Amino acid sequence: MKKHYNIPVFIPHAGCPFQCLYCNQNKIAAQNSAPHPEHLTYLIEPALQTIPAHADIEIAFFGGNFTSLSAGLQSEYLNATAPYLSSGRVAGIRISTRPDAIFTSILDNLARSGVTTIELGVQSLHDEVLKASSRGYYAEDVFTACELIRQYNFKLGIQLMIGLPGSTRYHELYSTQNTIKINPDMVRIYPTLVIEDTGLHHMYLRNTYQPLSLDEAVETVLQMYIQFQIAHIPVIRMGLHPGEELRQPGNIVAGPFHPAFGELVEQALFKRQAEPLLLWHKEAGHAPGKVKLYVNPRDISKLVGNKRGNIDWWQSTFELNDITPVGYDRLNRNEIGISAADDDSPLKTITREEFLSRVNTGQ
Numbered sequence: 305m306k307k308h309y310n311i312p313v314f315i316p317h318a319g320c321p322f323q324c325l326y327c328n329q330n331k332i333a334a335q336n337s338a339p340h341p342e343h344l345t346y347l348i349e350p351a352l353q354t355i356p357a358h359a360d361i362e363i364a365f366f367g368g369n370f371t372s373l374s375a376g377l378q379s380e381y382l383n384a385t386a387p388y389l390s391s392g393r394v395a396g397i398r399i400s401t402r403p404d405a406i407f408t409s410i411l412d413n414l415a416r417s418g419v420t421t422i423e424l425g426v427q428s429l430h431d432e433v434l435k436a437s438s439r440g441y442y443a444e445d446v447f448t449a450c451e452l453i454r455q456y457n458f459k460l461g462i463q464l465m466i467g468l469p470g471s472t473r474y475h476e477l478y479s480t481q482n483t484i485k486i487n488p489d490m491v492r493i494y495p496t497l498v499i500e501d502t503g504l505h506h507m508y509l510r511n512t513y514q515p516l517s518l519d520e521a522v523e524t525v526l527q528m529y530i531q532f533q534i535a536h537i538p539v540i541r542m543g544l545h546p547g548e549e550l551r552q553p554g555n556i557v558a559g560p561f562h563p564a565f566g567e568l569v570e571q572a573l574f575k576r577q578a579e580p581l582l583l584w585h586k587e588a589g590h591a592p593g594k595v596k597l598y599v600n601p602r603d604i605s606k607l608v609g610n611k612r613g614n615i616d617w618w619q620s621t622f623e624l625n626d627i628t629p630v631g632y633d634r635l636n637r638n639e640i641g642i643s644a645a646d647d648d649s650p651l652k653t654i655t656r657e658e659f660l661s662r663v664n665t666g667q
């Protein structure tokens with residue numbers, strides 16, 4: 305399968321009906337205005353030079369609501385990208401927009417103009433959460449929009465946020481189950497951050513909003529990620545891209561930001577996945593004290609965890625003195641093996657699929 309690349313074109317707040325409670329795209333994207341359509345080539349050409357030949361490339365309009373732009377401006381942008389499509393240098397156009405900005409007349413035009421993927425900033429599928437964040441639409445509107453997008457055969461992406469005002473883990477998992485019912489082609493999950501100059505920033509200062517801790521956010525996203533994996537729905541991003549501007553002091557006021565948030569979730573998943581092996585090892589009466597855990601060499605950092613957090617946690621939970629992580633290239637990615645300390649190969653392994661099946665069947 306060809307590797308996918310997006311060439312991002314940020315159109316910060318373009319087409320937004322109002323500024324959402326938590327959002328400040330100027331801080332997120334380090335850009336105050338959308339590029340003029342005639343200037344797109346200055347963004348696209350240099351980006352193309354950095355992407356390997358024969359990759360699967362989309363030009364991606366992010367940071368605003370493409371379908372809420374005037375019809376004239378949408379056409380100007382799409383006319384500017386048309387030569388890249390007709391020459392085959394890019395395979396498609398991706399846009400992001402709000403669920404209440406999806407109409408057949410607009411989709412007709414997008415389909416004619418080479419748009420391949422539509423990402424919806426859904427954020428939640430629970431009406432109470434949508435109301436508390438003043439999103440201006442309800443879950444039913446999302447279902448209707450997704451159905452329309454499907455009828456046109458666009459690829460569908462859904463962006464979810466966790467930790468919005470009034471939202472709990474129950475609400476996040478409710479949104480997850482409803483997203484799985486929609487069966488999108490991809491999902492992004494973002495923990496809510498308190499960004500400077502937003503409504504949420506004011507709520508935070510008035511003490512009427514408390515963000516999630518990093519540990520809470522990782523655990524919630526982990527539970528969502530597991531459910532999406534069981535449903536075979538790709539999660540293409542967890543956590544905001546840590547751009548230069550976003551990381552400037554003062555821009556993130558509070559909240560569970562980590563520059564490698566997705567990696568933390570992956571590490572948490574390895575921690576969970578190794579537990580059945582460690583339990584088996586303990587119950588089988590193997591020599592206590594020392595074990596080796598094996599993974600594909602490319603998964604070592606995920607196995608070990610941030611600051612050896614996984615190793616320390618397993619050692620205290622399973623009363624082990626020493627866990628040695630071993631890179632073992634006969635294991636597939638996301639597969640874990642275990643043996644006693646003096647063995648040189650795994651006695652037992654668990655693949656990601658086997659682990660997900662255990663979770664799914666409540667084992």
Ligand code: SF4
Nearest residue numbers: 320323324327367368
């Ligand atoms: S969340 Fe979307 S609609 Fe709301 S202000 Fe940000 S870009 Fe605009």
